[in-house]
Amino acid sequence: MAAAVAERLFRTSSAENIDADLAALWRELGRREVPIARAVMSNLVVFRDRVAAPDVSVEALMAELPIDEVIARHPSRLIVLEHESGREEPDAPFASGVGIATFGPESARYGVEQIVVRSACAEASLPSIVRRLARGDLPTSVWWTEDVAAVPPLESLVTMGRQLVYDSRDWRDVRAALGVLAPFVEEHRVDLADVNWRRLGPLRRALEHSATETGKPLAAAGARVRIAHHRDEASLAWLLAGALMAAAKRAPAAAPHVEAAETGDAAVIVTIENGAERATITLTSAGATVERARAGSPLVVAMPVESEGEAVAAELRLLSQDTDLHAALAALVRLFAARTS
């Protein structure tokens, strides 16, 4: 569900005048009859690596990312870094724009700041842009909109924040992506938040419910686990594999078998054999369904209805480490390291 922007002011700016231009926009809004509160819960640095049109177009940006939805739900000082790493002649920031989007009914209207900076400067200089623009008294999250394997997160940039948000659905090569994230996982440099991980929620809850019903985990250490996934859902399948390994403390040699297959509407289908117990868990866009050979009716856990923007906003509100995600990633890092060696 798209957030309704009540009003948006946007103007081109320059690196030197961003705050002055924002202040002018706030003054302009201050002249409205409707009182507008300045809403800001955090800094949200959105990184995009791309060659785009030479000017800053907020409309184009908003069309490509669900930013309005995110900041409507988690009002943040939005700093969009559009970095052109491919340009042959690196240059300092060459285009900027600032804006304020307002949301909410007239009785409770709030405004959120938006800053867009396009640069082709040396990567080492990018943190200096963020340092200058971020409000230090707020938590900072970095939303990496690129496939981390193709455009690895810059450590100096990412570690300026508390949290790195990404979406593993973008990953084309899971092993390579995990290789990039491994230092962040092993050294706890930053809280990791994977938007894709949220989609495993119903399946993970279904496993917990099943364990309560049977008195033991379905995917206990000794169980044989196969994960078949849709060809576009490899990262989801591997995340699940990591979660199961972490939960059962499985060694890499006992890792679930993961393979692409024809799964119909399902993103993943998990089959578990544990002695006489056999179970199949299917995860679709509607939710997770557990069918056990010995049980009667299947156990169903619904998938929350959540847009991408809502999912990102929800992750931004987590200011602490998601220990389950971290454990799953750590298990996968160990697994791929073992397979490489």
Place this chain on the structure above:
Amino acid sequence: MTIVIFGGNGDLAHRKLLPALYNLHVDGLLPPRLAIVGVGRKEMSDDAYRAFAKEGIGKFSRRPLDEQAWGAFSKLLFFVNASIDGEKGLAPLGARLDIIEHEGGMKSDRIYYLAVPPTLFAPTVQQLARSRFVARESAAAADAPIARIIVEKPIGRDLESARAINDAIAEVFDERQIYRIDHYLGKETVQNILVMRFANSIFEPLFNQKYVDHVQITVAEEEGVGTRAGYYEQAGALRDMIQNHLLQLLAMVALEPPHALDADVIRDEKLQVLQSLRPIAGDAVDANVIRGSYGPGFIAGKPVSGYRQEQGVDPGSRVETFVALQIFIDNWRWAGVPFFLRTGKRLPKRASEISVQLKEVPPILFNARPDARLDPNVLSIRIQPDEGFSFGISSKLPGPDVRPYPVKMDFHYGSTFGATTPEAYERLLLDVMHGDATLFMRRDAVEAAWRWVMPILERWSQQNGALPAYPAGDWGPAEADRLIEATGRRWRPL
């Protein structure tokens, strides 16, 4: 009234004083019979001076130049070519002032603004006395013309030279006629510190060692040394910023409640704070004071050179462009509460802030998880830019779980009061015209600050090792982080 600006065609007048006076004119705050007379060695006609002023106002005024307002304002401006050299150096000035004041129907109430290097303070004042421009207020008749003098920091480069300047001025002017400007004290948010503390019942009860964990005062400059290399090579960050601006801010935050809003009462309380600072001397300097020098780096994505590569700077310079200190105020209110001060050039952004961090809640209930500690409550006073203050608290996130999230109660001058905030010089110049010295430094406070700073300078003068370096665009050297982290705290990012 006549405002006589020595150095009237200099940078300070161009960038600050003339734009400030113009804005006071636009606001209708200047007295009705006023002349502004620039004084300088350079030959300049009144018309040329008006063009000089117009350019400065066009570039640096917080308001755009309005031709109609300018038309009236420009008539107030005059320029006199005069020198303080020789016995009759100021004679042309005296003659011209007599004419201007006579034609304008003014009394000879005069404010002398010394917008000149500190080395010229004493000679200028002596010339004013020699030319009989000044009558001591204490010795003058009640209806005698007003004579006030404004001097800019730096007041000396050490205690001895500060005393020499103060003595020279005191030979001609009474202390109540002297206005020592620290423009930081003219900023709205600095003035608001007193209002915030003593006009609200919520904050003052918390401002003491029982509730405050520590205080941080940061004055960060994004600019490098620029065209001031000559001055800066003789000064450094400790003299340029700590001795005056930051210690004054500290005094405003830490002072006891004054019993009246009277200039001397408030300045007495500030002096008490400065006199309560625990001395830092000898080995304690190394443990509590960190200095650094910026190297090459990036500012907002653009490469910039290091301090020693700047034009006019000695390539082997050991002048500090960054200082961080841990300070204690040994009085009943602040016993044991560390005050961390830092200032530097070529930091990531221009930002000045005072933050008062309250003690953490006990590690139970919502603060029980070691991996998810609550953010402590912080009162932060933003001095510049985006003037205002905020108070950080924890609030429950909407949703089924009880999860605290740090939120802020935030006040912004710009979006609350609408209009642009007056520049510090506007307020300060107006105060001098009204004879209110509350926001100006008194001699005893200036010398108390120098007295406290001197052992640090002396310690540094005995050392000749390399200064810690920090890349331009970073928040100072790693040693500064270690200074505060050794106490279990962290610098607050701005």
